[in-house]
Structure formats: structure tokens, C-alpha cells
Amino acid sequence: MLCNVIEYFIDGALKSCPNKVAISDGGTEITFSELEKKAKDLAEALIGRVDVVREPIAVYIPKSAAVIVADLAIMYTGNIFMNLDTEIPLKRLGSILNHIEPKLIITLRDRVDTVLDAVDGVDRNQIIVLEELAEAERHSVATVSNDRYRNLIDTDPFCIINTSGSTGVPKGVVLNHRGVIDFADWAFAEFYLEEDTIVGNLSPFYFDLYIFDLVLCLSRGATFVIIPEKLPIFPVRLMEFVAREKISFLFWVPSIMVNIANLDLLEKVPLPALQTVFFAGEVFPTRHLNRWRRALPGVRFVNLYGPIEIHIDCTFYVVEGEIADDQPLPIGYPCRNTDIMILNEADQLCAPGEQGELCVRGSSLSNGYWNDPEKTARAFVQNPLNTRYPELIYRTGDLAMRGADGLIFFAGRKDYQIKHMGYRIELPEIEHQVLGIPGIANACVVYDHPKKAITLFYQPSGAEVGAAAIRKALSTVLPKYMLPTAYHSMERLPMNPNGKIDRNGLVLSLVEEE
Numbered sequence: 001m002l003c004n005v006i007e008y009f010i011d012g013a014l015k016s017c018p019n020k021v022a023i024s025d026g027g028t029e030i031t032f033s034e035l036e037k038k039a040k041d042l043a044e045a046l047i048g049r050v051d052v053v054r055e056p057i058a059v060y061i062p063k064s065a066a067v068i069v070a071d072l073a074i075m076y077t078g079n080i081f082m083n084l085d086t087e088i089p090l091k092r093l094g095s096i097l098n099h100i101e102p103k104l105i106i107t108l109r110d111r112v113d114t115v116l117d118a119v120d121g122v123d124r125n126q127i128i129v130l131e132e133l134a135e136a137e138r139h140s141v142a143t144v145s146n147d148r149y150r151n152l153i154d155t156d157p158f159c160i161i162n163t164s165g166s167t168g169v170p171k172g173v174v175l176n177h178r179g180v181i182d183f184a185d186w187a188f189a190e191f192y193l194e195e196d197t198i199v200g201n202l203s204p205f206y207f208d209l210y211i212f213d214l215v216l217c218l219s220r221g222a223t224f225v226i227i228p229e230k231l232p233i234f235p236v237r238l239m240e241f242v243a244r245e246k247i248s249f250l251f252w253v254p255s256i257m258v259n260i261a262n263l264d265l266l267e268k269v270p271l272p273a274l275q276t277v278f279f280a281g282e283v284f285p286t287r288h289l290n291r292w293r294r295a296l297p298g299v300r301f302v303n304l305y306g307p308i309e310i311h312i313d314c315t316f317y318v319v320e321g322e323i324a325d326d327q328p329l330p331i332g333y334p335c336r337n338t339d340i341m342i343l344n345e346a347d348q349l350c351a352p353g354e355q356g357e358l359c360v361r362g363s364s365l366s367n368g369y370w371n372d373p374e375k376t377a378r379a380f381v382q383n384p385l386n387t388r389y390p391e392l393i394y395r396t397g398d399l400a401m402r403g404a405d406g407l408i409f410f411a412g413r414k415d416y417q418i419k420h421m422g423y424r425i426e427l428p429e430i431e432h433q434v435l436g437i438p439g440i441a442n443a444c445v446v447y448d449h450p451k452k453a454i455t456l457f458y459q460p461s462g463a464e465v466g467a468a469a470i471r472k473a474l475s476t477v478l479p480k481y482m483l484p485t486a487y488h489s490m491e492r493l494p495m496n497p498n499g500k501i502d503r504n505g506l507v508l509s510l511v512e513e514e
Contacts, residue, residue, distance in 0.1 A: 004152040004177040005215060006075040008184075009036075013221035017195060022217060024245070025065040025226045032221065035072065042073035042106075045133050049125065050103050053078040053148060056160055056172075056370070058102040059205075060084045060093075060111055063229055066130060067205050068214065070106045071159075078148035079103070082160040082172070083206040086111065091477045092170070094118035096162050100172050100370055104128055154178035160370055161208055163308050164417075164426045164482065172370035175211070179311030182363045184215045186336040190316075191276055191302070193249065197222035198273070200247035202232065202256065207422070209251050209280065212312050222249070235260050239269040246273040253422030254284035261288040266295035280304040280313055281422035283410065287325035305331035305410060307396050308424055309379065311364045314338045315408055330407045331400070338362040340408060341393065342400050347384035350401065355411050358400040361393040416503070418447045420454060421481045427454075430474070430482055434458060437473045439465040442493050444501045445484065448510050456484035457506050459493050 018033040057079050059070045074081040097119045105115055106128045115127055154177045162170040199222050203209035217224040225245050231238040277299055306313030317332025334340045342356040350356035361383060368376030383391040399411040416427040427445040434443040441461035448455050467487035474483055494502040
């Protein structure tokens with residue numbers, strides 16, 4: 001039985017195909033044996049700088065093969081990698097680093113000043129600059145790092161993924177080795193993903209979809225092809241890249257796939273090598289999915305569902321047969337070794353066809369939120385259906401229902417957390433930042449689902465504050481995918497009888513505008 005993800009690599013690709021290309025990054029190719037050498041060298045440098053285990057180490061490097069090397073090196077040291085978005089505003093970067101308090105930050109020379117500006121009082125010795133690693137810090141093939149990973153157990157943290165938080169402080173979700181291995185073993189067996197797989201990685205490396213692409217590479221010996229970050233804004237070039245690289249496996253969020261379908265590119269750019277497409281992170285409109293299926297009848301399409309607090313995903317649906325364009329796509333059935341419970345307001349199991357909150361139990365649960373026991377305790381709770389022994393479930397806040405045949409259908413959010421462009425976003429965090437802008441008296445952010453638009457209603461405190469000024473202010477503290485796309489200034493925000501902003505009324509006003 002594997003106890004940690006690094007053993008996937010050692011007993012998998014490194015043993016079965018050491019000279020095969022592991023990573024393709026532009027014009028650079030790295031074999032599995034070369035990947036081992038680079039990772040072990042860096043691991044020794046990390047250990048030489050700080051001798052810790054089960055501690056977070058941040059990676060602040062643009063998407064590239066260097067990030068994969070760094071992640072693998074951190075695994076060898078027995079620590080926890082945390083990949084960071086290099087495009088986020090300085091304040092948000094500082095908020096994450098101050099909250100997580102990584103022992104080291106791995107970066108490039110041209111990023112050092114950004115890190116120093118983001119975190120007050122950071123020790124320069126905590127920053128590892130890849131270009132400046134001295135030969136003295138690079139020992140011969142590591143023995144220390146080999147011993148360290150063997151001391152890990154499967155419930156130890158594997159990585160931290162930062163997601164939006166309602167108080168303005170991002171939440172650091174702690175994923176463990178067991179959950180990653182459990183999901184990956186199931187997926188490899190269920191979908192026959194092996195050494196001949198060529199992965200077309202499009203997701204950011206600070207996103208959970210990256211984890212599956214990575215372990216597929218390390219365990220099965222699949223080649224990990226990094227798709228250049230700029231290609232999604234040029235869909236034709238993106239499709240040509242997928243065709244040219246003979247990509248056989250994709251794990252993408254639906255947004256880019258919808259765009260490709262809208263541009264009729266599936267008929268113009270053949271993809272004969274493509275075999276399997278996973279998609280997750282948001283609802284894929286059936287009409288657009290059907291265009292992919294018609295253009296690629298031999299390809300297997302799989303809808304997966306799972307919040308970041310779950311190891312990658314917890315339900316799946318292999319899309320088969322005819323599905324009408326206006327028919328909702330199921331999120332399917334639980335993945336192996338995962339149980340899905342749909343509970344009503346009384347914490348009882350919902351009957352078929354009854355809508356309730358989707359809750360998850362099993363090894364797929366994460367360890368909770370880093371350095372935030374209160375928030376963890378609110379989301380990861382005792383199973384209300386089990387009073388005989390301790391058993392945690394995760395309350396997703398998502399609404400779902402089961403059909404008579406057991407198929408699960410997603411029905412939206414229970415609260416104000418949304419999925420937008422594949423990212424889980426808490427709308428109160430955006431409100432929190434808006435209320436910090438001078439001249440704003442009150443604010444409410446709602447989501448226009450038909451238009452997939454984050455919509456801001458705001459009340460100026462005096463002179464009118466324009467949308468451009470608000471957007472400019474927010475762009476310094478929020479990533480682009482969290483910026484509102486619609487702005488409505490109101491003399492006074494509507495209130496309901498209990499004195500709270502009437503969110504439902506604002507949502508209805510959007511419907512009436514349609």
C-alpha cells in the first residue's frame with residue numbers, strides 16, 4: 001500500500017520508463033530520470049536551508065516545468081507544497097503568505113522584490129532563488145531526502161490550495177496523500193489511463209485539476225505537456241496545439257470548451273489522438289457539450305464534481321447516449337470509496353427527487369483549513385446520521401437531488417459561494433473589498449447565472465463613484481476572475497424586514513431585466 005505520493009513516482013514511472021519524456025514545456029523536454037535528479041538536487045538545497053518536515057513551502061514561479069521540479073523536491077523533503085498564482089495582486093499574495101507562514105518560498109530572481117514587498121519582515125534566507133542556488137547547496141544524489149519521505153503517513157498533508165474566504169483572508173485547504181492516491185487509483189483503473197497517455201495540461205498549477213495531471217504523469221508514466229498560458233485567449237492556436245502535440249487526455253474546466261464550441265473550431269481542427277476528456281469546476285451547458293460529442297464521437301467525456309475541500313472530485317458521470325440540449329447533465333454517482341449524502345434541513349436523508357445539501361464522507365475529505373480550526377469545525381462536522389462513533393462529513397453548501405435511479409443532479413449553491421470560470425468564489429469576500437473603497441456606503445454582490453456575471457450593487461456615501469474607479473481599486477486586491485463584470489449604483493440598497501440587504505430582491509431585479 002502506498003503511503004505517500006512520491007512513492008507513486010519511485011514505484012511507477014521512474015521504474016517503468018525512466019528515459020521516457022515526463023514533461024514537455026515549450027522547447028524543453030525532461031525525462032523521468034532527469035526529473036528525479038533535478039528534484040533531488042533541489043530537495044537537498046531545501047533541507048540545507050531549513051530542516052523541517054510536514055511544513056508548507058511556497059512555490060512562486062510562473063507555470064513551467066520548474067514548478068513541477070519544485071513540487072517534487074518538496075515532496076522528497078517530506079514537506080507540503082503550495083503553488084501560488086504569480087499574477088495575483090500584491091495585497092492578496094501578502095495575505096496568503098502571512099496566513100500560511102511557509103518555511104521557505106521558492107521563486108525566480110525577478111520575483112524576489114515582489115515577495116519582499118508582499119510580506120513584512122520576511123527573512124531573506126527564507127527565499128530560495130533557483131538561479132542563485134550555489135553548488136555548495138547541491139549535494140550528490142540525495143540520501144537524506146529518501147529517508148524523509150519514508151517517514152510520512154498517508155494522512156499527512158500533501159499540498160495546500162488557497163481559495164476565496166468570506167473575511168478577505170483566503171482559506172488554505174489542506175489535501176493529504178491518502179485522498180490523492182485514493183482518487184487517482186480509482187480513476188486510473190476506471191478509465192484505463194496508462195503510459196501511452198499524453199496529458200494536455202491547461203489548468204493553473206495552483207488549481208486542484210493540476211494535481212491529477214501530475215500524479216497521472218508520476219504514477220503511470222504519462223507525458224505531461226504544459227499548454228502555454230496565453231493560448232486559451234487564442235482558441236484556434238490552442239486547438240492546433242492540442243492536435244500537433246497528439247494530446248490524448250484533457251482535464252479542463254468547461255468555460256474554454258464552451259468558447260471553442262461557439263467558434264465552430266471542433267469541425268475545423270481535427271483531434272484524432274484525443275481519447276478521454278474530463279471536465280469539472282462548473283456546469284457544462286449540455287448544448288455545448290453535445291457539439292463536442294458530435295464532432296468527436298470516439299472520445300469518452302466524463303463530468304466530475306467536487307469542491308476543493310474534497311480530493312480532486314467525488315462524483316462522476318460518463319456521458320453516454322442522447323441527451324437533449326435543454327436537459328441538465330447529471331454529476332453522476334459517487335467515486336469509489338466515497339459516499340454522497342443529500343440531507344434536508346432536519347439533517348435527514350432526502351427522498352429521491354427531494355432537494356437538499358450535498359454532503360460527503362470518506363477518505364476523499366481534506367484535512368480542513370490550514371491554521372483555521374474554527375472554520376474547519378464549521379464545515380467538517382460529525383455525521384448526523386451516525387451517533388455511535390466519530391465520523392466527519394463535509395457540508396459542501398451545494399444543493400443536489402437524487403433521481404429514482406440514483407443519479408445525482410447539481411441544483412446550485414446553498415449560500416453565496418459560487419463557481420465562476422472554474423473557481424470557487426465567496427461573494428462576501430468581494431463585498432468586503434468593495435466596502436473598503438472610499439466613497440462606498442454599502443454593497444452587495446450577486447451572481448447572474450444566465451449571464452455568468454458577478455454583479456455589484458453599491459450605494460455611494462456621497463459623490464458618485466464610477467464603475468471604472470471601483471474596478472481599478474478592486475484589481476489591486478482581487479484576481480481578475482473575482483472582479484465584477486456588471487456595476488449598478490443605487491441611492492439605497494433594498495432591505496428585507498430583518499434589516500439585511502434583500503439579496504433575493506436584487507437577484508429578481510436581474511431576472512426582470514432579461
